[in-house]
Amino acid sequence: MIDELKKELQQIIHQEKEKEIIPFLKKITFKEKKALVPFLKKYKEQIFETYTVEEKSKWGLSFSRKDKHSIEKRDLITKVCFVCYNKTDFKKAFWNSVNIITSDEYINDIIPWYVPNWYSNLINEENSWSLDYLKTMFLMSKGLLEPSNNLIVSKLPNAIIDSKTINGINVNSYTPEVLESYSVTLNEHIWLIFEEDSSINNNYINYRLNNYNKKNDVWIDTFIDLVEAKKLDRNKVLEASILTSTKNFNQNLTGWFFDLFIKLAPTNDEVLALQNELFSALNSPHSKVVNTVLRFFKKVGNLKKFQQLNFIENCSILLNSETKSVVNSTLILLDKIAKSNNKLVEDICLKTTEALLNVDDKIQLRASKIISKYGNIDSVELKDEVNLYQESLFYSSKKVLSVFIEGSEEDELAIEEELSTQILTESNRVEVYSTFDELLFFVSQVLDNNGVHHIDLFLSYAPRLNLLINSENVSKLEPIFKRALDLTFSFENRNSQIGELEFKAAYYLNDFSEILMEKYANELQNFKNYKTNKIQKLKKENFFRHYKGNLKEIEYQSINNRVYHIHQSLFIASKKLIQAKMALEFLSTPTHYPCWVAPEILIDRIKKYENSTIKINPYDIQIAIARLPLNEFDDSLLHKINEIRNKEIQETLKYFYNFLPLKEANVLRKDVWMQAVLCKKNSDDINYFKETFEYKLEKETTDYKWDCKLQDHIYNVYDYEKRKNVYKTIQKKEIRFFTTKEKIKETFIQQIKSYLNPKKENSIVSMYSYIRFNKRQYETVITPKDDVKFLNLAPNNPEVFLQQVVKYVLSESTFTSETNKKNMVNILKGLFDIWCRKDYQESVYLFLAASFLCSDKVSRELAAEIWIKAVSENNFKTELFGRVLGKLQYNEYGSFKRFTDLLTLNLLNISKNHNRNLLVLLNAMIANMNEKPLRNTKKLVDILFELKQAFKDFELSDKTKDKLTLWSKTKSLSLVIKKII
Template identity: 30%
Template sequence: MTHQEQFLRILEKERETELIPFFRSLDDAAKREFAVYLKTLTKDYLDYKEQNSLLGGITIARKASEKQSTILTLAAFICFPRKDFEKTASLWTLTSAQLDGILPWYRPKWFDEYVNAVGALDFVPRFITYDWVMTLFTKGWITLSPDLVAKTLPQHLFGNTHDRKMLTKPENLLKHAITLQEHIWYLFERDSDVHNVDKYGKFADDSNPDESQWIRCLCRFSAEGKIDRQRLLSASLSASSRNFNKNLAGWFAELFMKLNATPAELLALQQPLFNSINAQHSKPITVALSAVKKIADENEFDTAAFLETVPLLLSSETKTVLSPTLATLEKLAKKHPRLREEICVATCQAFLHGESDIQTKASKLIQKFGTDSDGIRQAVAAYKDSMMADARNTLAAFMIQASPEAPGAATATVVNTAPHVAARVSIGEIGTVDELIFLASQAFDNNATDHIDLLPAALIKWNGHIRGAEIGKLEPALQRALKFVMEGGTSTTGHLDHLLATFFIGYCTHLIQHQGADAKPLSVLYNQFLELDRANRAKWKYYRLRIFPLRTWSAQRGNKVYESHKRMLMLALDRIQSNNTLPLLSTPTHAPAYVSPAVLIERLKQYEETASTLDAFDFQIAVSRCDLSKGEECLPLLEQSLGGEVRNILRFLLKPDAQPVRPQAWPEVWMAASVSKVNKDFAGVLRDFFVITLPKNCFIGQFPWQSFTEAHTVKTYDYRTSKFVTRIEQRKALRIDVDRKKDETRMNTLKGFFSKLLGRSASKDESATLYQFMTITKSNLLSEFDDIARLLYLIPNNPEPLLAEVISVAMAYPNYAETAHQRMVVAALEALVPLDVAYGETGHLFIGTCMLSPDKTIQSFAAELWSKGVTTKTVNGALLGEIIGKHESIEFAPLKRFTDLVASNLMNISVQHNQDLERLVAKILIKLPAEPLTNLKKLLEHYYELISVNKSAVPPDLLRHMEAWNTSPGLKKVLTSIFSMKDF
């Protein structure tokens, strides 16, 4: 029997006990020869493949059983070099007992390095224990890296009972002298899970699962003298400021607190304490500051070193850092009269924070210890504009006869800006064939939103020029397109990129069919991918062909929102195939997606002069994208260039007070023109004119909505009982009623009558309106978030129908259900920034809800839209406040999200912005319930600041509403200040 036959018999019979005798019988030459056979065998048994299931379906599984997998892994460990072993199997699927049978007689050269590599893993295999690696180490089989020790030592503190419950066993750390002498300190220098190892444990003894057993053990060993206490204090401080994650750094800070250092010990640790003040996480900083505060009035305290850290501390946005810093400064000012001016000047930096409590503490410190000096007066004056009302009143004496601002002093300047419309940036046409080829090579990567419009437009324009050698230059672009449809795109490409790639493949097949030998490079490449596609179809039962004609393309789950782009690409391909070089009307001329009215008129003129038929869909998108900021300037050109119904549509679009005319030949285009205007009231009139059955709200994007509390079922795992527990919880929800049902009350006969009268086909395809496709499927989003900007840019003058869909699909809950929902909202916000849109209620709902988002990026974008909207008068603060107030009347999201946003992004942009923000906050306050919400005090403080700086009176109805809160002790002070402003 050959070696191969012997091993195959062991494998098939699953006789693991015969494996070691078999390999011990092989010499090195036989082992090398066997390794060649083993490679083929492991591939056959361990690779995952499609298999027929017992129920008749297809499943993905591998041939090997669990025991056969173990036998093959052990065989690979014995026979393969490390590179081949890692390709084939993993040591971590084995157990230490299985390896213990092999290691005494065989250890590959790479074994030491392989085991130590565990130190770099996030997850440590269960059998790689500290005890086991110490056994290997004491036998001289491996070395011990600090990382390996740090990863395995945390679990060594614990043992398990027969029912798998945890026991804390400090005595385990005493088994080896080296553990406390050397290894324990690696935990303070290397990444580990010492902070997390007992978090989810189910303890058999009286151990408190909410208290770290490691901290208890280290404190005990410190008290018993088994660990050097001063070194432990220093190491825990240093570890808290290392580049560890937030939880691990916080754990070391907690350890330092639990050790309860004496003042003498703290004085010996001043340098590590000051180093911890520079930590990247807040908890180590607050722990260090608490210790510093204890010793600040000791003679040995290094005051100069602490004062050097004050600018950094006072630049923090964390209140738990600011408060102890100010408290320490007050101690130092009391102890060192000669340093009072320096301390007071440094304290002024606290006025950059929009926290009333912080500013009050800072102002009282300066009032108490400040002297009548130019230095302090200049420092106070420099921060005057960022001071809140109470701080300004406290320091009024220091503002009298203040000297000019010191050079470089920080200020919070309030600038008033005039409304304006942003200048349009020209996109520019593709001017040469080389520019076209370059565009085609990058058009499927979602690098720019306009590529999906520019590429088909350029191919139409240059269709007659791509001949001969020029055709071969398209080969790289075709390869990118074919790879895209076969393998999928990147994390930033969406369905529209796949659609555009399919269009480009269709264009190239047209060249292949009509350009003969010149297109051979494209033909060879295309056929290679086509053969691969068909081979995959023959091999895999459920495989779908990925190279197909453009007309059969559809998004996953049949999402209708992509129909508009598909129609435009089919129109472009038809133009190319028929050698029609007339331009598409809707190709944007200015960023991000606007069409210049002058260019649109010129394009329409070309159609009129050649008596060519307009495409209704192309016409709708062109009208929807028309730049209306300078529309009236183009009216003389319009009257000179166009006539008939097309001129009437453009006149209605470009002239603000123009009225629609009936009857009309292009009802869908008239509707698109109507809702592109600021005044969208014509939408209802036109809908009646033309018997368009889509509800009016689907054109203007305004739908009923509500935020409310609902019950839902939650299933969680209880680690103590080792069971899943089901319970009913309450959650906040947002629903917008996007009703797209057709109005069946219309007389269908009228549609036929108008079709005959106007000489147009009444087919569904021709009479389709752009807005019937503005709907996003409500299911898991795959790539829609990468497409949303380009979808919004179909209707840049009227994005709210799609914003309603984004709200419905992605914003149903205050914390996003999926990452894809969050990405969708970010992408939509980013797309809105360059647009000039007068928002209705849906737009305000979108912006207001984003202001309550847990995501800082989303909040910042929402703040930017509000800021821009105040300047351009396209956002109404009062309406925004009503919407946020409705949300917060049920505490849709923590009020702190909004109050923090006010302090960081909304306050003191300009006089105009402060006035709008005052109206916004007032509307929120009047919607809030009589029972004070958490963080209502901060919102009231913001309101007090706004009415103080704006010199405004409080509306009587709001005063009456706030009376209910006056019984709350925590709100009395700020309410008293507000009530004092009622007759301002």
Template identity: 25%
Template sequence: MSTVLHADLSHFIEQGMFDQTIELFKTLGDKQRTGLRSLVKKLVKYYSEYEQEEGTNRWSSRGTPEQWRVLHIASLFCFSKRDIKRMRTWGYKIQDVERLLDFYVPEGFGEILNEDAQDEQLRYGITYPWMLSLRDRGILDPIPEMIVRTLLKLPEPEGLRLYQNGYDMDNLREYPEILGGHIWLLFHYPSNINFHRCRTEKGEDETWVDIFLHLVERKDIDRGRLLSECLSALNQGFNKLLSGWMVDLFESLNPTKEELLEMQADINATFSCGQSKALSRLLRLYKGICAEDDFDRDGFLDNCPLLLGSETQTVINGTLAVLEGLAKRHPDRALEICGIVADLFANKKATIQVKVAKLIAKHSPAEVDEELKGTLEPFAQEICGDARNILSAYFSEEIEALPEEGNGVLPSSLSDENRIEYPDDIDSFVFFLSQAFDNHTPYHVDVFMESLLRFYPLLKAKDLPALGPALQRAHKVGGDFVNSRIGYCDKFMAYSFIDYTKMLCERFADDANALERINKKNDDPNDKEKGGWRFTLEYLKFSQEHPYLKIYRKRMLEMLTFVREETYLPLLSSPTHKPSWLEPAVLIDRIKLWQKAGKDIGQMDLETAMARTYPERSEALVERAGKELEGQASRLLAYLFSPEEKDGDIVKKGGAWSTVTITRSEPEIRAYEFGVEVRRYNTWNAQTKTHEMKPYEYKILKLAGVKHGYDGKKTNLPFKEKSSDVFYSALGLSRGDLYTLEADTERYLTLAPNRREELMATLVIALFRYSDLTGEASESRIAQRIADQMLTYANEPIKGADLLFLAGIMTCPDKTLRAMAVAIWERAVYYELIDDGAFGQVLGAFYAAEFIPLKRFTDLLSSSMLHLSAEKNIALGNTLRVMLANLEDKPVKGLKALLEIYREFPRKEADEVLNEKFAVWNKTASLRKVLKALTEQEPVQI
């Protein structure tokens, strides 16, 4: 009987016989139903497989729509709740599911529908009417999220063309549950109501705002409750788009003064919602009623510290506007209001401080109030010059100087503090392997290669089981896709270790069963034939697409070759100091060992070592290399360590000579076509690029032929094609490489620390090609990795492309990056790693083209960089002076705010170089006042 049943169901599915399948299911009991489960699972897997359509390049699943129609119902009938949830959710028809529900309710059917609704899905195309039907039959107890998601689609007409008729309002009145309570759930549970819209015959958008206005006009719902629900929705934790929509609806109802006064408690309750745009709009409404006698002054003043502490200037400005009105209308509360706004002097933005100063000066008593003076005194160092002049009566002429913190001294790059530790016994080797694939530090990959080679001859049979966890981790990393945590280098390491353990299995044939089992469990014998990525390091094909990866791949292949050949000598390129510096004396010692053993040095190992050798030039090193080394190695190192200037044309010899010449060259090599030469090929100009789009025309239901364009900034940074196959030619990057570089960013930068500027240039070109990291999220994460490396390992002066990168992240949209940029600048000033003038030149060039809005920079200055210490203030003043001198004669947008900030710094005689620039800018009316103050008034000494 079971065999016949299986054959019948297989036949019905193959032929797409839906009605016959339903009739068959009606005759089956629970035991027969569950007995079909394994068959249906096999058929689902079979029909889900993709195959190429004959004679085309198209691929599609094996199952036809008719076959899937039967499979969907069969899965609902036979599967458990867990298996049903794993099935795809599309392709079902309500009428088909209803045919099944007539005689059988699938296991956990209602729970599945509710769980999917919580995950923002509507399984089986469930609609509001069907939800009510399932509820009435006891099949479903709908949760609020389910009600909200089905209700949103109810007014929408069926069929795209009918959208031209707008929403069907009658659908909302058909079910008493909607206006009786369900509609208010829209204000208590998250949804995408702000995106729902229909097109009317006039070509206009009709939204749920129009629906609510229509319902209020018809008196189907209470207007007062709707206003109150809009406000309460702001405290439900909705995102800014949905919160903004709630305020849109609130404002569309045009609340009267009487209604606003009546709802003051509800409005005050929204001040803690954290949605700045929504709060700004509500504060504008408050401004219109703050002069009324019934305005809740105490309630608003109690909330002012919260509002004035906002990071958003529009919220602060809105609050100040209301307080201004209150102080004017109620003079008896003016002194109290002055005390409240005084805390805003902690905000370093000059525009805000001036507004606060004017409010206090206007509404404070004619005679100096001692209590208010005591409130203001702690902010003496924080107040800008204009605000201080306005409130001069409250401050003494002498200002306490900023604290001096002095300058720090960093340990040298080759100090013991920066020395890299390598495993020194089997236990530490095993411990290192347990975390080697987690990308903790950029030099882990180098420690990994050195350790594998060093400990191979020391491993005993008893040590092999301890390698099992690391081997399992290697297979896991090797099988995962490249992502923000796992890079190609991690995959290289994983497959190197897998190959390494296979060699151990050959060496300890009778004692490596544990490692053998792990490898056999994870190996796919078909991968080699498929050209797949899970076979061995030798068969990895994707490294060909990313040239810089060739270096790591070749180094690992060389290391495995040394293991096979039993050449257990230290790798030349293993760094000795963080992040990847190689001590010159150690390089000589290592080459000496190789020459003494009579072994051939790996080409990529040698070139990487020279690219990492710390730039210590001395005759002593030259003499030692000449005495202790032989042949070409002796000549290469003598050239590398020589303190004399060398002819760059020697690079034409190619190979290791190219690498050693480029490594020691300053600042570039004209004879060598290096793909990342900053000054020669990159212009750092900006040009306008027009993007075109075709709007969708709803009336004719197709893309319109009219093109609309907008102008945006794009850097003109032509990229030279790589022309050679030596070490440095593999270090070029394109923008497309960013999507796979993320987890390998630090490793890329540590390949050649001697030429960091060129490596950074390639990254800056790719990251900032379209302005300010507003594209892929991976770009911001890559920038964070670079910034973190600069904070952690930067012992050398910050210059060139590093300065350009620092300027870029100072004003990018990412708050974390901006904070890191300030931290990098503070550290660089403290340890004297940055040239103030050079940084000013970079900033001037950066903003002269208006590549990024200047306002972001001035906001960062005001909030995070002013008055940190005496030394930092001097450094910042020097930087701004040079920056202003390098701006264009045509004033950039936001220049006035920058000039206001510059007024806070002591002027020097060198400022005279700006007079000509100021004279040109003085032709712009909006700048004349601040320019006059700069040229004629004595600056405030802070």
């Protein structure tokens, strides 16, 4: 019987007998439907099968998928599946399942005689875009659907817009009458909008309604009209609007409901009646909500029915808000209450002292005036409270509150003790793995990028693991090899923590697996079969050609960006150790987090290489020297260095640790010496190296000039008035690097001689030649998953890498992508970990200064943390940093408000030492700024004044005084500048 049904069904579908499908479905029993399901699943796949079409064009080959069977056959089999499948099977088989079952065809032809028991559940679960509110209500009225609250709320906002296509033009009409089609809409459904998250606040931004001319939001006007027509209760709408602040809606949606509240214009009596609800709204995280409540409270604050004491007792959260307008409004309301109720004056003054902690001088001054105006001078409690905040008070506030401040002399911030910068501590030591299980566990997680130092450790641990492998434990590596192979055939780095270096590690593991499969063929047969099947599947799906190159040996892998050349070389060197069955540690393997190498351990590693036949990789030793802490050693280290047989390396380390002057050394391997010279940053030694060995060190020392000016950019944009593409010049403020060297003019004969006999510069294998990034149009310049690993290649000399970051990420202060933000956050965190000296070159301070002014708040705050740490450790060139900031802001590289906000919120009043450094910074910065003050310069000058009051012995430079004199011609600055100079 079932076979006959299958044949009949196949005949109906293949001959596309549309009229016969409904009678066929009506006659089959429940048992027959269930029996047909296994056949239908395979048959449905056949009918929906596609094939690949390969097309040639002038751009190359293109591939597309086309259906093997007609749309009529697919429609017929879909109807059969609807009648026979359960919910899970139908949902899995059709991605647009709800669109299908709520279509007019199904509602008219099938639903009248067959409604599956899962019909309503599926519609609620999927919440299809094709289902509108009226159809939802129709299905509900027929008893076919019990709509969930979520479904109703998602459909109702669109109900008042009717969209039609007339003569090919989309026409939208305003149809509020729809809300009265069903009584349940205004009685129940519309109130769900106040309870559930919805799109009511942004659905109609892009609609042009042909019968609606009002300028307000269409739904706000709809609510107002319904309230005025008494179709909705006014008090209920007001109360519901306020209570949305407690529903955990996002900022925009909550703000929309409070716009509705404002448009309804509640009277003073209504505000007083809704006090409890409004007080609960003050706990909202959204400033618009809080400001709106305070706006209405200020209107009724002096009335008897207003709960004044309740407000005073609960306004601490308002006074400590980061939003200035909230704090100001709270202080204004407290002042208003104090005027109207003498009994609460003492409570108000004590509460107002909390605002004295605010970093905004105007807010402090407003709070100080309230305390001075209403406060009792003889109140011991009030004096104690004021004195608690004395250290954070600005000069103007101290002056107003002088009668409340104890002592004639101002207390100063405590002098902070200089912090230790010791790197090689026991708590900072990298854990060492040696057993098979430990190494296996480590290698299994290296592809997940859980630590920035994992790739460094992996280079040494893989050869060590290789020596511990035998026929009994080799199969334990299969999951690792499968993971590496899967990564080789994926684009996982697009949406995970995996970077390009983890892909390199996967290619390396592929080579490792091939080496082991030659030795342990039987034990790794399962993995071999897995790999073969994986490749065959990709070939069948025409995808293998995209990944074929990834299976090449690591030596022949392409390098997408030149910076990866260094790690490529190290991976190859590590593979050679596996092939040689040796387990020498790489010299650069970190011993202390995040990337440092202890000198004693480095010497032990060098001695092991001397006792082997393996040559030291040139990049490995350069990285190792760049990772040596410069000042953490004692005289006993000299004895240890003398144990090295290689005189070149021995003398290099002696020079590095001040046991040997450079001029007395016998320099042969310039690549090793170059790194040591760069790390010590002694200008005499650098010049001696350049002159003696005729190597310019331009790339290694970032010996380039920079400026920040308006640059012209030409774009091809569409002009809507001219209706064509036009070239448009746009000016942008950019950081630009350039060389100041003048080109020597040559005669034509000299040019020919130079071409035929070019002057050869001494060649050095320098890792810095590869710390460069290739800018590509559609690719990220610096991968956020790898950026810190590049920074950690040379923690003693990060200038080269950070200059590249400035060039490609910080050339403009406003970031153009989220990737750039991730880069900045990662790199600043990495720089915080490695910052241990003040003699970094200008490019490092340029990077940090640009970070102070960039558009990302998190990056600015991280940069501030670096400044705080470095100043605490006396590892910062404050004057140089100030000059760089001034040069950047000469043409306002970034918003000046960003800098002044960072000063007040993150940098001011950390300690006396930090404040003095800030004064040095501002002194150098102002000297290099514009003669005409920028916008928000007033705040900078105010801070300078406050710092100058704290350090009256500090003498401003003549350049700064001259600049301030010029600025004083601006009316808003003249008064405070006269007090400074």
